[in-house]
Amino acid sequence: MAPDLLAIRRVTVRGTWRDARRTGPVVIGVARLLGDSEAMTALRDAVARAAAAPFPVLIEGESGTGKELVARALHEEGPRRDETFAAVNCATFSDDLIETELFGHAKGAFTGAMQSRRGLLEASSGGTVFLDEVGELSPRAQAKLLRTLQDGEIRKVGENVTRRLDLRVVAATNRTLAGEAAEGRFRRDLLYRLDVVHLHVPPLRARGSDIGRLATHYWDRTLMLTRGRARLARETMKALAAHEWPGNVRELQNVLAALAVAAPPHGEVGPELLPAAIRRAAEERRPTLAEARRAFDRAFVHEALARAGGRRSLAARELGLSRQGLAKLVERLGLAARRPL
Ligand SMILES: Nc1ncnc2c1ncn2[C@@H]1O[C@H](COP(=O)(O)OP(=O)(O)OP(=O)(O)O)[C@@H](O)[C@H]1O
Ligand SMILES: [Mg+2]
Numbered sequence: 001m002a003p004d005l006l007a008i009r010r011v012t013v014r015g016t017w018r019d020a021r022r023t024g025p026v027v028i029g030v031a032r033l034l035g036d037s038e039a040m041t042a043l044r045d046a047v048a049r050a051a052a053a054p055f056p057v058l059i060e061g062e063s064g065t066g067k068e069l070v071a072r073a074l075h076e077e078g079p080r081r082d083e084t085f086a087a088v089n090c091a092t093f094s095d096d097l098i099e100t101e102l103f104g105h106a107k108g109a110f111t112g113a114m115q116s117r118r119g120l121l122e123a124s125s126g127g128t129v130f131l132d133e134v135g136e137l138s139p140r141a142q143a144k145l146l147r148t149l150q151d152g153e154i155r156k157v158g159e160n161v162t163r164r165l166d167l168r169v170v171a172a173t174n175r176t177l178a179g180e181a182a183e184g185r186f187r188r189d190l191l192y193r194l195d196v197v198h199l200h201v202p203p204l205r206a207r208g209s210d211i212g213r214l215a216t217h218y219w220d221r222t223l224m225l226t227r228g229r230a231r232l233a234r235e236t237m238k239a240l241a242a243h244e245w246p247g248n249v250r251e252l253q254n255v256l257a258a259l260a261v262a263a264p265p266h267g268e269v270g271p272e273l274l275p276a277a278i279r280r281a282a283e284e285r286r287p288t289l290a291e292a293r294r295a296f297d298r299a300f301v302h303e304a305l306a307r308a309g310g311r312r313s314l315a316a317r318e319l320g321l322s323r324q325g326l327a328k329l330v331e332r333l334g335l336a337a338r339r340p341l
Contacts, residue, residue: 060174062203064247072130083126086128098144104156131145135174139187233271305330
C-alpha cells in the first residue's frame with residue numbers, strides 16, 4: 001500500500017471546536033468529562049491547568065476510561081484550540097514506513113515517491129499531536145520519535161532541509177510506562193520526554209458515584225438513536241452502580257446500547273434485561289464486613305500503585321509493606337492480572 005493511504009488510515013484529524021459549534025450542542029474541553037466524583041473533579045482541574053502550559057502530557061489509564069477524551073479536552077482548553085488535533089495510533093506504525101509517515105518524503109526519495117509528501121508531524125504542526133497507545137511503539141520507532149522531540153525539527157526522507165516543529169505532544173497508554181521502562185520495553189529517555197505532566201484517568205470502579213451520571217447521559221444519547229422512550233428503573237440503575245466495569249465507560253456504553261435494543265419502547269426497563277453478571281449485582285444482599293474490607297483494600301492498593309506509576313517498591317513503602325508483602329497482597333486481591341499496575 002502506498003504510504004499516503006497508510007497515513008490516512010492511521011491518522012484522523014478530528015474536528016476542532018469550530019466544527020463542534022456548527023454541528024449542534026457545544027460540549028468542548030473539560031465539560032466533555034462527566035462525573036462529579038472527587039477523582040473526576042480533580043482530573044478536570046488537572047486537565048485545565050495542564051492545557052494552559054506548553055509541556056508534554058502523558059495520560060495513563062485502563063482501556064475505556066476516557067484517555068482520548070482527556071487528550072481532546074487538553075487541546076480544546078489550550079491556546080491551540082483552533083489548530084489541528086491529530087490522533088495517531090502508534091500501534092499501527094510499521095517499522096519500514098515510520099520515517100516517511102512521521103517526517104514525509106521528498107519527490108523521488110525512493111521508488112514510487114512520485115510526489116513530495118508531508119509527514120504526520122508537519123501536517124499537524126501548530127496544533128496538538130496525540131500519540132495514542134504510545135507503549136506499543138517498536139524500539140526503532142521510539143528512537144525516531146525521541147530524536148524528533150530532542151531536536152524539535154524534522155527532515156523529510158530524501159531531503160536535506162530541516163523544518164522546525166511547533167507541536168503540543170500528548171501521549172496515552174493503558175500500560176504503566178514507567179513499569180515498561182523498568183522492564184526494558186520502553187526507552188527511559190523517551191519516557192522522560194513524554195511524561196512531563198502526568199495524568200492518571202481512574203477506572204470507573206474507583207469512582208462509582210459517577211456511574212449514575214454517565215449511565216443517564218449515555219442512555220439518553222442511545223435513545224436518540226433508537227428513538228425509544230423507556231426509562232431505566234431504579235433497580236436497573238442500582239445494578240449498574242454495583243458492577244465493577246472492567247471495560248470502564250466503553251463497557252457501560254455498550255451495555256446501555258444492548259439494553260436499549262432489548263427495551264420496550266415505553267415504560268420502565270427493569271434489571272432483568274441486563275446481562276446476568278450485572279443483574280446479579282442488584283440481587284445481592286448488602287456486603288459482609290469481610291467483603292467491604294476487601295473492596296476497600298483493593299481500591300486502596302490500586303490507587304497506591306497507580307500513584308507510584310507501577311513502581312512496586314515505591315507503593316510498598318507508601319503502604320508500609322515489604323515488596324514481597326505487597327506482591328502477596330496484590331495476588332490475593334486479584335489485582336495482579338489487571339493493567340496498568
Ligand atoms: N468522563 C467521561 N464522561 C463522558 N464520557 C466519557 C468519559 N470517559 C469516557 N467517556 C466515553 O467513553 C468512551 C471511551 O473513552 P476513550 O475512547 O476516551 O477511552 P480510552 O481510555 O482512550 O480507551 P482505550 O484505551 O480503549 O483507547 C468514549 O466514547 C468517551 O466519550
Ligand atoms: Mg483510546
